[in-house]
Amino acid sequence: MEVARRAGLPVPRVICYGEHADSPHAPVSIPMTRIPGDELGRVYEALSDAERDTIQMQLKGYLEVMRRWEHPWDGSRVCSLVGTAVRSVRVPNDHLTGPFESEQELNENLLKPAWAGGFPSEAEYNDALARARKMGSMAHRVVFTHGDLKHHNILVQNGRITGFLDWESAGWYPEYWEFTTALGFTMEDFWWYNFVIGLGGGRYMAELDCERALASLTGSSYYW
Numbered sequence: 626m627e628v629a630r631r632a633g634l635p636v637p638r639v640i641c642y643g644e645h646a647d648s649p650h651a652p653v654s655i656p657m658t659r660i661p662g663d664e665l666g667r668v669y670e671a672l673s674d675a676e677r678d679t680i681q682m683q684l685k686g687y688l689e690v691m692r693r694w695e696h697p698w699d700g701s702r703v704c705s706l707v708g709t710a711v712r713s714v715r716v717p718n719d720h721l722t723g724p725f726e727s728e729q730e731l732n733e734n735l736l737k738p739a740w741a742g743g744f745p746s747e748a749e750y751n752d753a754l755a756r757a758r759k760m761g762s763m764a765h766r767v768v769f770t771h772g773d774l775k776h777h778n779i780l781v782q783n784g785r786i787t788g789f790l791d792w793e794s795a796g797w798y799p800e801y802w803e804f805t806t807a808l809g810f811t812m813e814d815f816w817w818y819n820f821v822i823g824l825g826g827g828r829y830m831a832e833l834d835c836e837r838a839l840a841s842l843t844g845s846s847y848y849w
Contacts, residue, residue, distance in 0.1 A: 628706060629795075632694075634687050635660065635780075635788050660788035662780030669776070669816060676784035677820075683786045684779065685824045688803065692768040696797055700767055703731045705796040713772055713794045715806050715836075728799050732761050739842040756838035763832065765799035772796060774807040774824075776817050801832035809836055 629636045638658045665680065672680070698708060704724030705711050715735075716722045725731040736757060744750040771778075772794030780788030804826030811818045826833075 629691070629789070629792060632690065634690075635786060636790070636792065637788070660780055660790075662782040662787035664777045665779040665781050666776035666817070668781060672781075672784065676781075679784055680779075680781055680786055681820060681823050684789075687786075687789060688771070688774075688824060691771070692800065694769045696767055696769075698797070701727050703728065703767060703796075703798055706769075711772070711794065711796045711798070713798075713806070715802075715809075728765060728767065729761065731799070735839060735843070738845070739839075740845050743841070743845055750842075753838045753841050757835055757842055760832065760835040760839075763835075765801060765832075767797050768800045770796060770798040770803045772798065772802070772806065774803055774821070776820075801829040801836075804829050805833045805836040808833055809840060 637660055669677070696702075698704070702708065702724055703711065708724060710721040710723045712721050722734065723731070725734065739754060739757070741747065741750040744753065771789070771792065773791050775791075778790045779786060780790065804821055804824070807821045808818060808826055811821070
């Protein structure tokens with residue numbers, strides 16, 4: 626988050642960091658400065674079309690800037706900002722995983738929990754598996770990614786973004802990850818779906834299908 630703040634993105638300033646070994650549900654605390662504004666999702670319906678367009682273009686600009694940052698590990702490692710494991714909402718129970726030295730290694734790891742038990746037939750399981758495996762035939766750049774792009778992580782005020790929050794999932798991921806993570810469980814008739822498409826998500830519809838198939842294969846692992 627400090628890297629993003631120094632790059633000019635509207636993020637809080639970290640005051641300090643604390644560890645709490647006796648609190649398993651909140652093992653760390655990170656006090657930060659307060660940022661004014663309301664969650665985008667709470668006020669979106671009340672915004673004018675001009676304000677919605679401004680906010681979308683502003684956020685798109687932030688993402689484009691981040692995606693141009695130079696990858697420190699030859700452009701291939703999928704990892705945290707500092708090269709270690711990542712924590713992602715796309716990984717069961719937000720567990721740490723990786724780092725991975727290539728996109729292929731990441732794909733193989735994500736498919737490991739695939740389970741046929743949640744499908745009514747072997748044919749449907751095999752169909753989902755084939756859809757998910759198509760990701761392996763697509764090559765992607767590994768770019769810097771926020772990792773938890775949700776409307777409640779964007780603060781707005783007076784028609785502009787004032788805060789871009791929750792960077793614990795940030796790191797180096799395949800270029801589609803930012804958008805398919807945001808779209809994976811979003812209904813197409815919800816405003817956020819088209820908002821993310823406009824941010825650049827429209828380029829990754831094939832990857833989104835792969836990700837949704839993967840989610841159907843591995844959903845049970847989120848409860849293990």
